[in-house]
Amino acid sequence: xxxxxxxxxxxxxxxxxxxxxxxxxxxxxxxxxxxxxxxxxxxxxxxxxxxxxxxxxxxxxxxxxxxxxxxxxxxxxxxxxxxxxxxxxxxxxxxxxxxxxxxxxxxxxxxxxxxxxxxxxxxxxxxxxxxxxxxxxxxxxxxxxxxxxxxxxxxxxxxxxxxxxxxxxxxxxxxxxxxxxxxxxxxxxxxxxxxxxx
Ligand code: IMP
Numbered sequence: 001x002x003x004x005x006x007x008x009x010x011x012x013x014x015x016x017x018x019x020x021x022x023x024x025x026x027x028x029x030x031x032x033x034x035x036x037x038x039x040x041x042x043x044x045x046x047x048x049x050x051x052x053x054x055x056x057x058x059x060x061x062x063x064x065x066x067x068x069x070x071x072x073x074x075x076x077x078x079x080x081x082x083x084x085x086x087x088x089x090x091x092x093x094x095x096x097x098x099x100x101x102x103x104x105x106x107x108x109x110x111x112x113x114x115x116x117x118x119x120x121x122x123x124x125x126x127x128x129x130x131x132x133x134x135x136x137x138x139x140x141x142x143x144x145x146x147x148x149x150x151x152x153x154x155x156x157x158x159x160x161x162x163x164x165x166x167x168x169x170x171x172x173x174x175x176x177x178x179x180x181x182x183x184x185x186x187x188x189x190x191x192x193x194x195x196x197x198x
Contacts, residue, residue, distance in 0.1 A: 001027045002197055005034070007058040007068035012153035017069065019177055020186040026197050029064075037061050047072050047084055048134050051124035055132065065127035065196065067189070069182060073155050075103070075117040075143060077110055086155070096154050100147060103158065107143055115142045117159065119181035123189050125196075133192050137185030152176060 004026045006014055014030045021028055031037055040057045042050040047070040054068035072083040082089035082103070090102040107115065119139045126132045140162045147157035149169030156168035161179055168176055177183045 001025070003027045003029055003064050004193070004197075005029045005031070005058055005062050005064050005066045007031060007040070007054040007066050013069055013182070016173065016177060016180070016182055017067070017186065019173060020183060020190075021193075024190075024193060024197060026193075031058065034058075034062060042070065045084060047120060047122040048124070048136070050084065051122040051134060052126075052132060055124035055126040059126040059128075063128070065125070067193075068124045068126075069121060069185075070124075071119060071121040071181060073103075073117060073119055073159070075107070075115075077114045077116070078106060081106075100155060100158055103143065103155065104145070104147075108145075112142070115144075117141060117143050119155075119159065121181035121185045123182075123185045125189055125192060127196055130196060133189070135185050135188035135192075137181040137183065137188065139179060139181040139184065 006017055006028060008014060009031045018028050037058065040054050042053060044050050044053055050070040051068045055066045059066040072086045074080045074083050088094060090098040121137045122134060124132055124134045141160050144158045144160055144167065148167045149157050151171060152169040159168050161168060168180065
């Protein structure tokens with residue numbers, strides 16, 4: 001079976017992406033299968049640049065096709081923050097809960113009309129023979145005043161997608177995977193993957 005490496009150790013991302021790749025007919029591996037690959041600096045300053053850095057580094061080290069995701073939460077009233085720094089918003093090794101708590105603090109005086117936000121996901125696919133391809137998916141919504149729900153990960157409990165009355169953390173994976181930034185980006189990249197692996 002052909003192999004595809006997801007350039008991440010993040011089990012939450014692996015779970016979501018693997019579900020979206022289930023009918024591709026390839027073996028999906030994460031970086032956990034390659035313990036010799038150390039941390040990859042995500043220092044390009046953009047989501048797309050970081051996704052490319054990760055996919056290129058993993059493609060080079062493994063010799064296998066690699067897919068990388070870099071995602072940011074962009075809050076309109078915070079001028080796009082935390083954006084590319086979403087995973088380190090509250091410090092270098094911040095937990096999801098610490099990042100959410102910092103966001104709640106930063107937004108505590110904002111009324112509902114100033115709570116618009118979006119998730120933006122960049123995906124980069126790097127494979128021998130085709131170079132690199134990047135795509136993007138955006139999910140618009142707003143930030144709640146308090147977390148709701150226990151599913152999903154990261155900022156999901158405080159993110160209400162536009163047109164829904166449930167946060168991403170109150171949805172099951174199959175619903176999140178129809179509307180999320182990552183699902184929309186995967187919809188763009190799937191034809192490229194199908195062509196490559198056919
Ligand atoms: P990175 O793409 O690994 O840099 O992750 C950015 C950060 O954004 C993660 O640590 C999570 O906190 C958050 N994040 C990424 N994807 C999602 C998602 O689908 N829902 C909620 N938060 C997310």
